[in-house]
Amino acid sequence: GAVVSQHPSRVICKSGTSVKIECRSLDFQATTMFWYRQFPKQSLMLMATSNEGSKATYEQGVEKDKFLINHASLTLSTLTVTSAHPEDSSFYICSARDPGGLTGELFFGEGSRLTVL
Amino acid sequence: DAKTTQPPSMDCAEGRAANLPCNHSTISGNEYVYWYRQIHSQGPQYIIHGLKNNETNEMASLIITEDRKSSTLILPHATLRDTAVYYCISLASGTYKYIFGTGTRLKVLA
Numbered sequence: 001g002a003v004v005s006q007h008p009s010r011v012i013c014k015s016g017t018s019v020k021i022e023c024r025s026l027d028f029q030a031t032t033m034f035w036y037r038q039f040p041k042q043s044l045m046l047m048a049t050s051n052e053g054s055k056a057t058y059e060q061g062v063e064k065d066k067f068l069i070n071h072a073s074l075t076l077s078t079l080t081v082t083s084a085h086p087e088d089s090s091f092y093i094c095s096a097r098d099p100g101g102l103t104g105e106l107f108f109g110e111g112s113r114l115t116v117l
Numbered sequence: 118d119a120k121t122t123q124p125p126s127m128d129c130a131e132g133r134a135a136n137l138p139c140n141h142s143t144i145s146g147n148e149y150v151y152w153y154r155q156i157h158s159q160g161p162q163y164i165i166h167g168l169k170n171n172e173t174n175e176m177a178s179l180i181i182t183e184d185r186k187s188s189t190l191i192l193p194h195a196t197l198r199d200t201a202v203y204y205c206i207s208l209a210s211g212t213y214k215y216i217f218g219t220g221t222r223l224k225v226l227a
Contacts, residue, residue, distance in 0.1 A: 004160075032213065043204070044161070044217040093160050097213050105151065106213055108160030 003027055004096050006109035013084055014117055020080045021112045023094030029074035030096035034106070035067075038091040050077040050094075084116040121205045126222040129199075135192040137221050139205030142186040148209050150181060152190045154201040155220070161204065164190065195225045 003026040013019050023033055031052045036044040048069050049057040056069035066088075068080040077096075081088050091113050095106040122140045129135040141150060149168050153161040165172055165179045167188070172179045178191040192199055204220040 006160075034214070036217075043219050044155075044215075046214065046216060049214065091158070095160070095215070104149075104213075105163040105166065106215060108153075108162070111158065111160050113158070 004094065004107045004109040006094055006112050008112060009110060010113045012115045012117065015085050016083055018080055018082045019084055019114060020078055021092055023077045023079070023109055025075045025096045028098040028100060031074060033071060033077040033094055033096045035069060035079050036093045036095070038093060044093060081114065084114070086116045089114055089116045121207055121218050123205055123218060123221045125219060126224070128224050128226055129195045131197060131225050131227050132194055135195040135199065135223060135225070137190040137203050137223065138187060139190070140187045141205070141207045144185055144207050148207045150179070150188050151206045151208055152177070152179065153204045153206065155204065156201045197225050197227060199223065200225045
């Protein structure tokens with residue numbers, strides 16, 4: 001089946017630094033990818049929709065200058081958490097749809113756990 | 118997209134069927150019901166989806182009521198590895214902006 005991979009799976013950084021998380025669709029091309037964040041014992045919250053070749057669409061309350069999204073190719077979207085602070089510590093998950101898939105579902109990455117010290 | 122409501126938690130004995138309900142009383146005619154599950158610290162995994170008819174695959178069965186206001190996910194023989202949070206999502210055809218509710222935390226007991 002279709003695979004979406006994220007890297008890194010875990011990252012620890014100091015407060016004030018920026019962290020980049022990559023999301024790749026390994027065996028299909030994805031014009032649209034989605035980024036979620038998840039705090040402990042809570043549900044996934046949609047942050048933004050990443051569109052290949054154009055600007056991302058952010059959900060209400062998500063700072064676009066804080067969470068930079070780049071979707072430069074049909075298989076790669078990146079999320080950069082700029083000037084990270086401890087409250088940005090979270091589990092970040094991306095997803096993508098396989099346009100050629102039969103069931104129409106979204107495929108999710110393994111997630112990236114960010115810890116900001 | 119319609120709002121879904123699910124019980125926060127359920128227990129199920131290993132080997133027995135796990136029946137997970139979901140209410141989607143405001144669902145519209147073109148909205149599908151999707152089920153995903155999330156095992157601790159992993160990304161969600163697709164299970165099954167349906168529109169009107171009951172569906173079955175190698176993982177589970179999906180029973181949708183005739184009025185489509187609710188559905189039940191059935192894991193026929195639950196194993197310990199089925200312990201996870203199960204999410205029911207309603208989604209209009211052609212859209213992929215998933216909004217996750219709180220889900221049901223299923224614990225399969227030995």
